[in-house]
Amino acid sequence: MPCNAAKTDRYLSFEGIECDAYAERVVGYIRDCIGDVENPSDWQSYFERKLVENAGMGQDDLFLVGSQINYIRMLFEHYEHYEHYEHGAGLELLDQIEEDCC
Template structure:
C-alpha cells in the first residue's frame, strides 16, 4: 500500500505550512531585486523601500506585507525574471492568504 502525501490545506490547519518563513524569503528576494543597479527602476526601489520602512514602523510582519502587496511583488519578480521569487509567492498565495 502506498502513501500519498496530503496537500496542505489552510482551511483545515496551518500545521506544516511555513507562512512566516516563506514571507521572509519573499522580502529577501525583493531586497535582492532592488539591489541590482541595472534592473531595479527607481520607482520600484522607492516604492518598496517606503513600504518596507512602513511595515517596520507599524510593527507589521512580512506575511501581512506580502499578502497586501502580491500584485506589485509579482510584477517586480516578473520584470527581474526571478523564478524562485514567483514560485514562493505562488505558494504563499495558495497556502497562506
C-alpha cells in the same frame, strides 16, 4: 465522504505550512531586487517605502507579502525571478504563498 489524505487545510490552520519562512524568503528577494542599481525597476522606491512602513507598523513579513502580492509579482517579473534566476525562484514561491497562506 471522509478524506484520509493528510492535507493541511489552510482555512483551518497554518500548522504544517511554513508561511512565515516563505514570506521571509520573499522579502529577501525583494531586498535583492531593490538593491540592483544596474537594472532599476519602477518598483524599487515603492518597496523601499513599503518595507519601512511595514516595520514601522510592527507587521510581519507575511502581512507585507499578502497585502502586496500583485505588486511583488510585477517586481519579480521585471527581474525575471523565475526558477533559473540565480537568487531563487521568487515567482514560484510567491505562487505557493498565495495558494497556501493567503
